[in-house]
Amino acid sequence: MNQERVAYVNGRIVPESEARVSIHDRGFVQGDAVFDTTRTFGHKIFRLDEHLDRLFDSLRYTRIDPGMSRDRLAELTMQVLEANLSLLDKEDDYWVTQRVTRGTPDGDGGFDPTVIVDCQPLPFVERSRFFRDGLPIRTPSVRRTPPESVSPRAKTHNYLNLVMGELEVKAADPRALSMLLDLDGNLCEGMGSNIFIVRDGELATPRDRFVLAGISRSVTFELAESLNLPVRQMDIDLFDAYAADEVFVTSTSWCICPVSTINGSSVGSGRIPGPVTKRLQEAYSDLVGIDIIRQYTRRL
Ligand code: PLP
Numbered sequence: 001m002n003q004e005r006v007a008y009v010n011g012r013i014v015p016e017s018e019a020r021v022s023i024h025d026r027g028f029v030q031g032d033a034v035f036d037t038t039r040t041f042g043h044k045i046f047r048l049d050e051h052l053d054r055l056f057d058s059l060r061y062t063r064i065d066p067g068m069s070r071d072r073l074a075e076l077t078m079q080v081l082e083a084n085l086s087l088l089d090k091e092d093d094y095w096v097t098q099r100v101t102r103g104t105p106d107g108d109g110g111f112d113p114t115v116i117v118d119c120q121p122l123p124f125v126e127r128s129r130f131f132r133d134g135l136p137i138r139t140p141s142v143r144r145t146p147p148e149s150v151s152p153r154a155k156t157h158n159y160l161n162l163v164m165g166e167l168e169v170k171a172a173d174p175r176a177l178s179m180l181l182d183l184d185g186n187l188c189e190g191m192g193s194n195i196f197i198v199r200d201g202e203l204a205t206p207r208d209r210f211v212l213a214g215i216s217r218s219v220t221f222e223l224a225e226s227l228n229l230p231v232r233q234m235d236i237d238l239f240d241a242y243a244a245d246e247v248f249v250t251s252t253s254w255c256i257c258p259v260s261t262i263n264g265s266s267v268g269s270g271r272i273p274g275p276v277t278k279r280l281q282e283a284y285s286d287l288v289g290i291d292i293i294r295q296y297t298r299r300l
Pocket of ligand 1: 037189190191192193194211212213214215216217250251252253
């Protein structure tokens with residue numbers, strides 16, 4: 001049985017400590033790469049098809065040829081996950097990521113792509129208190145890259161814009177999550193999360209022209225529909241956010257996590273989670289077959 005996690009790198013499954021990428025790889029040198037990350041719930045992979053669809057859209061957008069089919073990448077993903085499951089506690093779960101970089105020059109004007117699949121344990125302990133107390137979010141002065149420059153709909157390795165926002169936020173409050181505004185001052189997205197507000201029983205989230213269309217965001221649309229909660233994609237400025245009854249973020253790892261404050265201002269009545277957020281979290285747990293709150297808070 002392996003004692004170390006393994007990863008797939010360019011044709012081989014190797015222990016992570018032996019995984020290597022060339023110093024000339026464009027993903028490393030220029031952030032010229034795309035990726036996607038799903039997770040497991042109860043050790044079972046979640047919505048791999050949707051994540052691979054999004055990955056292949058990002059590949060087409062960036063004109064990177066992965067040199068393998070979608071089916072082959074799905075097969076490799078399952079192989080890497082299965083090879084790593086024995087290292088995971090029964091109650092824990094993995095992030096499962098595919099990365100494709102434009103790769104290294106092939107000597108003929110083209111590139112040999114680099115393809116990587118890896119797993120990482122989800123950070124349940126570090127994040128547990130946010131499920132009890134809510135997440136403080138802050139909006140940095142750095143604005144999200146607009147679609148006219150690089151489409152935020154593609155999931156690329158180029159996170160410097162989001163990193164600059166996060167650095168500013170963490171300097172002011174190390175616990176806070178950075179939530180960037182777009183160039184017009186509307187809420188946009190965080191380094192790995194989408195945002196929703198709730199007002200009078202209706203949900204609103206930024207339009208997908210300006211953000212990555214998160215898979216958990218789409219799950220939230222589905223759950224909201226099943227609970228008869230209307231959802232609108234619209235511009236949401238800070239007035240809307242400060243006046244909201246509830247605010248929450250969504251992501252593959254957070255699923256749905258309530259927000260407690262925005263730039264220090266308490267959200268709604270201050271109840272965590274708010275009633276609509278709670279219903280959505282419960283519906284999320286039912287869908288994935290795991291109590292998502294308990295998984296985060298059981299070690300508090
Ligand atoms: N926005 C950005 C920039 C992200 O990187 C992510 C996920 O990593 C999300 C939103 C949320 O997407 P998902 O729900 O698919 O995890």
